[in-house]
Amino acid sequence: MANMSESEEAPVMTAASEAGSSLRGPFLWLLGPATVWLWVATILALLGSLKLVDPRFLGAWGWLTFGRISPAAFLSFVYGFGVPVGLSAALWAVTKGGRLPLLGRRWCLATSFLWNVGLWGGITGVLAGESRSLSWLGLPTFSLPSLGLAYLLSAGWLVAALVSQWEKTSLASRFLLLGLVWIPWAGGAAALMLHDPAVRGVAVGSLEWWFNDGLLYAGLGAFALGIVYLLVPVSLGRPVAFSGLGRIAFWAWALFANLAGTAHLVGGPFPLWMVSLGVSSRFLLWVAAVAVGVGFWVAARGGAAEKGDWDPSWHFLRFGMSSLLVAAGLGALLALPAWSRYVHYTVLEEAQLILFLYGFLGMTFFSLLYTLLPRVLGRPWPSPTLAKAHFLLSSYGISFLVGLLAAGGLFQGVGLDDPDLPIHEVIVSLLPFLRSAAAPATALLAAHAVFGLHLLWLVVESGSSRRVEEEAALAGSAREGVRTP
């Protein structure tokens, strides 16, 4: 560990305050709509949970039926919020807070436009009943060309930029590259195969789960880990420790994320080897996550965090890493046959998913936004109180939501395992948990509303002061982020 020199994860943001206004547009095109999608996702999720509490809530409109809004909520979170933030992370890594060539700007604009148009169409399609209900592959066919084109326009350019300015030691670039490449590769293959009439039978199921876990771990998870490697030097002033271990973790992650999906198929109509492969891959993913986590906490112990002021980015990042370790561990343990017997198909699995999505991906992504936006917009976040409120509301919201679903899932699982207990009673024993879960879900909605308002405030303030600052042309402290190390 002695050789953990500063150069390993080159401190990316040294030139932070130079953030050219040329980056303002591209990031706002990507992140503005992403924030809106975050609200859409949260509102839909809350509606879904209310519908479970009372199925007669909001009547029997087809487009608001539980089976459509609950997938729509997950899809809007992942594709509306997750993917654009992932692209922003890569964009930030290649521009290093500097300037963006004109070509890159145009591509970002085209991406943002095509992506959001495609997604509006897609989510509307899901609500209108056009989905084939294949979890993360659930967006209707007609939205795919626009989404695919949008992604490729940016990803192609970003991959080329990452490759051309490769830093030997940068683990961040590796993880970002994985996310950038995996999504179009696997998404394209999956979409083409699903529309091939020869593809039928249980292979559709394993295709679906190959893609599901791949998207979460190798796609968005890789973006989030890339963000961890990007941000730790910014927040702590030193890189994540043990970069050799990190490299091994990277390759384990890239490989096993592709094999983990079949862990979901325990007990299903699949040969044993497929299921065992999935379960063992989940364990190895956990090991890889722990390897990254160890380096993270070693860096945190020696790092310059908590130098008095409250750094939102660091708090979100730490919550995200903790969630990753717990979620990856749960993902592995719950798939073990001894557990799966009780917990498979219960809301405990949903709790694990939510911890991964909102706890790990969501919080890590927010951490990026707290670091990135002030640098790009040239102003600090206007209100530390709002940032703190956002963090507290979302961390408590996520913890209670996951806790309630996990506890409810245990009751549900034990109940389902008892063949003499009618299913109605099993669900009745679960309902108090689902009902109480509406409270933390509301807290999450409030958290996202706080973030949205704060962002709006920042954008308006930076817009009005842009002219003045440009004239002054000073790299004064006002242009720096909330906390620049």
Place this chain on the structure above:
Amino acid sequence: MTEPKRVLLGILLATGVGWLLLVWMPLRKLGPIRPSADGAPFGRAVIGGKVYAANGCASCHTQVIRPPNLGSDIARGWGARRSLPVEYQEEHIVPLGVLRLGPDLADVGERRTEPHWYYRLLYDPRTVYPGTVMPSYRYLFSRVPLLGSPLPDALSLSGRDAPPPGFQVVPGPKARALVAYLLSLKRVPLGETGKTP
């Protein structure tokens, strides 16, 4: 080859391994190898499968019977033995499911054989299961004028559900297709038990 290109190639290969093992192999080994005895499902049942998917029935219902050591599915009477790949081999939509807030439906066509029962359930689940969380799917039904005697498919509704005088409620095309699909879900003939491979 430079390092970034090696990394890029490695990523493509790692993803390819997943595709090969979890997509291509199952397609070869578990796909439609030989034509099934009853032939591929057709007509209404196929459309019904799409209705099932589009309305998210799979967010509460699974279609998998697990073996006895992995759950009480068989003891609950959801199927006589664990599900096998051949039972799905002609299906384009394979709704294995993610969450069980209701019973498994892999074999529901064996248990419930009466179309009217399904119409009633879909129109208002609470008349069949008081207090259930299953939502109503009355948007799949339509209200038409009553001319003479009610149509054979018309639902006999009373109380709050009853249509105004001079009208009747009949299942729409989607409800009919959905019920045809549910009736076709007879993956494991009752009484048949089998060795799992």
